[in-house]
Amino acid sequence: MAILFEWYENPVAPNQPQEETKLHARITLNGKTGTDRLRRKIQERCSLTETDVSAVLDALSHAMGEELAEGRQVHLDGIGYFHPTLTCTEEIKEDTKRKNTKVRLKGIKFRADQELRSEIGNVKLKNIKHNGHSNKLSDEEIDNRLTIYFSQHHMMTRSDFQRVCGMMKSTAMGHIRRLRGEGKLKNIGLQNQPIYAPNVGYYGITEEVMM
Numbered sequence: 001m002a003i004l005f006e007w008y009e010n011p012v013a014p015n016q017p018q019e020e021t022k023l024h025a026r027i028t029l030n031g032k033t034g035t036d037r038l039r040r041k042i043q044e045r046c047s048l049t050e051t052d053v054s055a056v057l058d059a060l061s062h063a064m065g066e067e068l069a070e071g072r073q074v075h076l077d078g079i080g081y082f083h084p085t086l087t088c089t090e091e092i093k094e095d096t097k098r099k100n101t102k103v104r105l106k107g108i109k110f111r112a113d114q115e116l117r118s119e120i121g122n123v124k125l126k127n128i129k130h131n132g133h134s135n136k137l138s139d140e141e142i143d144n145r146l147t148i149y150f151s152q153h154h155m156m157t158r159s160d161f162q163r164v165c166g167m168m169k170s171t172a173m174g175h176i177r178r179l180r181g182e183g184k185l186k187n188i189g190l191q192n193q194p195i196y197a198p199n200v201g202y203y204g205i206t207e208e209v210m211m
Contacts, residue, residue: 080112
């Protein structure tokens with residue numbers, strides 16, 4: 001078996017032309033392994049039953065959660081380090097009021113031990129043909145596609161934009177930021193769950209649409 005990967009163009013902001021296209025390699029994940037499969041593999045390598053393994057994994061999840069909730073780094077020998085990370089819900093400045101209320105948990109970062117990396121060993125890599133590059137549409141072509149879309153829909157998500165314009169996520173987000181900056185699109189959803197709609201005067205919208 002080999003790890004499959006594809007070449008992707010590095011995202012470039014629409015207003016920043018790039019003389020030479022630069023590529024980066026990205027793994028194409030080969031499915032997903034769940035707890036059931038891992039439980040069986042662990043059971044095959046030790047004297048525990050699958051029920052015992054399930055109990056241990058459940059207890060490990062709770063124990064790790066308690067330690068991470070206290071702001072501690074958790075290290076599992078042979079696996080790696082886990083630690084919590086934070087993010088701010090808005091831009092914070094020195095004079096921002098109630099700063100502490102605008103911080104939340106972002107996620108859990110992981111750094112693998114050398115033993116785990118060694119278990120993977122020397123891997124074979126195989127490049128597969130990629131047919132999912134972003135379409136290189138002009139701003140006018142994007143406007144035309146959005147006009148057609150909004151003639152039948154009142155709103156769109158980022159994934160809708162990707163589908164309509166045939167773009168990868170990073171490229172789509174770059175164009176959405178541009179269109180919002182130009183006043184063509186607005187976010188009518190939440191900051192972390194945006195939903196976009198056209199402003200009056202764009203994409204065939206002649207009056208404010210009541211949602």
